Amino acid sequence: METATADDLLAEIEDLKLRLSEAQDAIDAIKNGSVDAFAIRTNGKPEVFTLQSLDYAYRVLIEKFSEGALNLTPDGLIIYCNSYFSNLVNIPNEKVTGSYIFDYISDESRQQFREHFDLALQGCSKTEISLRTNNITIPVYVSLTNLQPQLATVGMIVTDLSEKKQNEQLIKIHAETLRKKNVELERLNKSLDQFASIASHDLQEPLRKIKTFTALLKMKLNTTLSSESSELIDKIIKSSERMSLLIKNVLNFSRIVNMEKMFETTDLNQLLDNTLKDFDLLILEKGASVQIGNLPVIEAIPSQINQLFCNLVGNALKFSKLGRPASISISSRILPSGETENEFNVKLNLDRQVSYAEISFKDDGIGFDQQFADQIFSIFERLNSQEQYSGTGIGLALCQKIVQQHHGGIRAEGKENAGAIFYVLLPLTQSANGVSN
């Protein structure tokens, strides 16, 4: 019996040893964090208790979220708030939890927030409001979601809009500054144009006198004048004529800017016919041949288009090669809306919604280097010497002004000694540009 008892005891000790080591292992496992949960029967029901809880990742996510996250009872009591929110309102987390959300809403937003909160109790709701804590107002965007039936609470996400609002404010300020500068610029431009107009007008007068009196002087001294003196006097007259032309062109230029825009339906064929008639003599003199295609009818200011054609045809004749009859061809095509943006027209800022007439003036004259294609439209810009080719350097600048007045564009293609092509793009109608005639 005794031996049996001793054996029993030994067996029991072994069993207890085993169970103890199992329990020790379990405790060690819990301690070193390798256990998630254990299942135990309590109150006659099996239940699972979590240790390093499975919601750890969610908790960290919500806690570290860079938006405010809160959990509210239907009364508005804050039972959870993450660090972002307590930092935003600058009140310790321990004080925010257990307080009411309504205490953080600005007076102006309270009513609105109430309505949205009530809405959220039925489902969800989003709105822009402002918070007010520590005498600071914070614009925020809030999103409220009823978490029922899982939880008897309302979840609230708060996005700080301070930076966005500041940026909006900055943009507003910049826009206002820009607008003011624009107005100032417009005013300056106007006065500059007026100045040009007045100055040119007043400059013509003394110049006319110089011309008249020089001519008179020459007549009076006619017989006694040496040929050298006569030549000098001729130079004076020629120079004053050139200056007169220059002033006249400047005046024209400023007139185009100041002119009231009166667009009317204009047959470009007719205008071109008139222009060519004016050049009849020169064409004959130069032995030039001119081919004309059919041009469209567009809404335009006829006097300005006339000037435009004059300058372009005049240039084509003027810059023809010496000792060779010039050949000029003028043609046109329609660029329907949406098809205006080719690689060449991209710089002209055309409106994609508008159809344009493209009129090209092609000559076989002296041309120009393509690298100067933009420069030639600048006022007083000349590529060729005064001795070889007369001119004031205003002609093409004037052309550009005219097409701009018509909401169109002009560009040039050229090759040195191998001719030039000028493309004029004019909208078929002006109404699309918000301009009524």
Next chain:
Amino acid sequence: MKNKSKLEGIGKKKISLQLYITGMSENSARAIQNITLLCDQYLKGLIDLEIIDIYKNPSVAEEQMIVFSPSLVRQHPLPRKTFIGDLSDMREVILGLGITLKE
């Protein structure tokens, strides 16, 4: 006394309470609701309450010898007292805090 109140057993200083909770758990939510209701309805202005999420700062739990959540601790007046659970038995809490309601 300034607070010629319906309350007795309080010194001149406010009662200092700390509720230790764990995030958004149901018991934590209930404990918060119960303690705020108690403070707002019966002890308005007499309690200095802090609600501390021990998930946010586990070291506080250790320092304050908090083992269970939720736990309500009365730090002042001494002696320190601890109540465990969701505080749904308000009468017990009031008694435990050493407050007698004079009605």
